[in-house]
Amino acid sequence: MAAQTLQLRPLGNTGLNLSSVGFGASPLGKVFGDVSEQDAFAAVREAFRLGVNFFDTSPFYGGTLSEKVLGKALKALGAPRDKYIVSTKCGRYKEGFDFSAERVTKSIDESLERLQLDYVDILQCHDIEFGSLDQIVNETLPALQKLKQAGKIRFIGITGLPLGIFTYVLDRVPPGTVDVILSYCHYSINDSTLEDLLPYLKSKGVGVISASPLAMGLLTEAGAPEWHPASSELKAACRAAVDHCKGKGKNISKLALQYSLANTDISSVLVGMKSVKEVEENIAAALELATTGTDEETLSEITDILKPVKNQSWPSGIQQS
Ligand code: NAD
Numbered sequence: 001m002a003a004q005t006l007q008l009r010p011l012g013n014t015g016l017n018l019s020s021v022g023f024g025a026s027p028l029g030k031v032f033g034d035v036s037e038q039d040a041f042a043a044v045r046e047a048f049r050l051g052v053n054f055f056d057t058s059p060f061y062g063g064t065l066s067e068k069v070l071g072k073a074l075k076a077l078g079a080p081r082d083k084y085i086v087s088t089k090c091g092r093y094k095e096g097f098d099f100s101a102e103r104v105t106k107s108i109d110e111s112l113e114r115l116q117l118d119y120v121d122i123l124q125c126h127d128i129e130f131g132s133l134d135q136i137v138n139e140t141l142p143a144l145q146k147l148k149q150a151g152k153i154r155f156i157g158i159t160g161l162p163l164g165i166f167t168y169v170l171d172r173v174p175p176g177t178v179d180v181i182l183s184y185c186h187y188s189i190n191d192s193t194l195e196d197l198l199p200y201l202k203s204k205g206v207g208v209i210s211a212s213p214l215a216m217g218l219l220t221e222a223g224a225p226e227w228h229p230a231s232s233e234l235k236a237a238c239r240a241a242v243d244h245c246k247g248k249g250k251n252i253s254k255l256a257l258q259y260s261l262a263n264t265d266i267s268s269v270l271v272g273m274k275s276v277k278e279v280e281e282n283i284a285a286a287l288e289l290a291t292t293g294t295d296e297e298t299l300s301e302i303t304d305i306l307k308p309v310k311n312q313s314w315p316s317g318i319q320q321s
Contacts, residue, residue: 006051006286011267012207014155014179016085016121018268020261021286022054023047024211027274028069029062032217032225035274037069044073046276048084050283054268056087056182056211058126059111063094071115086117087182087209089126089159091140099131101143108152123147124157124182129165129317137172145177155179157209161186161316163197168320170204184211187266188219189259189299190238190306191313198265211270213260220253221246229314237309241302250298254285258294261286 008017026032028040044055055074057066067088074084090107091099098104108123123144128136136158144156157180158169166181181201186194187210194210201208217224218238224230230238245252260269273279288294 004287006283007264007290008053009264009267010207011155011209012180012201013176013205014207016155016207018054018085018209019052020268021052021257021282022056022209022268022270023052023279024270024272025055025057025066025070026061027066027272028057028073029064029066031061031066032272032274037072039275040069041073041076042276043273043279044070045077046279047273047283048077048079050279052279052283053083054085054087054270056209056270057115058089058092059107059114060089060092060094060126064110064114067111067114071117075116081117085121086115087122087124087157088115088120089124090144091128091131092126097127097130099125099128099135099140101139104140104143105147108147112152119151120153122155122157122180123153124159124180127160127317128158128169129160129162129320131318133165133168133320137169141169141173141177157182159184159211161313163193165317166197167200170201170206175205178206180207180209182209182211182270184270185215185313186210187260187263187269188213188215189241189256189302190215190218190234190309191311193311193313194266195263198263202265208266209268209270210260210266213257213269213271214253215256216272219256221251229316231312231314234309234312237306241305244301244305245298248298250295251281252302254281254288255295255299255302257282257285258289259299261289262294
């Protein structure tokens with residue numbers, strides 16, 4: 001029997017069930033090129049119509065633009081508030097990083113105003129490797145607990161690139177302090193290092209969101225944006241994989257998304273989307289995975305092309321004391 005709707009997956013101990021494909025709203029902040037408000041609204045509406053219930057943004061994306069556009073688009077849905085799950089972030093801004101209790105406490109009020117919401121479902125400390133991890137443990141997370149008690153946020157998360165940040169923090173806070181982690185660029189065809197951490201996160205009851213299945217554009221025909229931090233070697237290998245697929249009449253982005261979605265210990269795969277076309281392609285990819293499975297032959301060919309750069313990442317953050 002064919003699956004007609006997107007799968008919902010539990011998020012750790014939160015009781016939330018997220019759509020397997022989540023809507024990454026950083027492109028709404030024009031991070032990946034220009035997007036009209038009309039296209040952004042249509043993309044959000046189509047995603048919701050097709051079963052996406054999870055939308056992720058940050059005050060950092062487009063210097064608050066992503067939050068503003070997402071807020072308007074969600075409002076325009078006219079849907080009951082409990083039908084969609086919104087996550088935003090704190091601590092990273094156009095002006096720089098600030099994980100102080102004072103800043104993150106002010107930040108949520110600003111985000112709620114831009115999003116036109118009374119609460120967000122998840123508030124995440126954004127890219128914590130750029131701050132002091134001890135400050136996150138001792139100051140930022142306690143401030144977020146207060147926001148939880150005040151009803152401004154339902155759950156707390158941490159995000160960042162190096163996987164060691166998650167164990168550092170989770171080993172130092174009482175169970176239930178951090179409800180969710182968001183990892184990016186570590187569960188795609190070229191880098192699957194998040195996999196090793198999944199049993200640990202499960203043992204802690206922490207929900208897992210994996211972002212950037214298309215490696216922030218590396219695994220797309222349009223290619224990576226200029227600011228992409230990958231080495232030229234990694235970029236070239238991904239370009240070769242893209243060209244190989246194209247030569248066979250295959251779409252690398254579909255394969256890449258399906259690769260990430262195949263691991264059901266990941267609650268939601270957040271993919272950045274800026275058009276109805278991308279939304280429809282990505283939902284179709286998820287439904288196809290659930291019914292006919294993925295194209296194993298092409299996946300194996302791409303895996304071979306990417307072997308020399310497998311699990312290659314890039315530096316992110318400051319030296320921790
Ligand atoms: P991604 O790997 O999802 O790639 C996004 C790019 O791929 C965009 O240019 C998008 O327009 C394009 N794209 C989407 N679907 C496509 C399709 N079917 N065909 C061709 N191109 C397609 O990278 P991302 O947007 O950086 O990550 C997803 C989301 O995860 C972000 O929007 C953000 O919400 C979240 N994220 C969070 C963090 C963090 O907290 N530190 C880091 C990275 C991403």
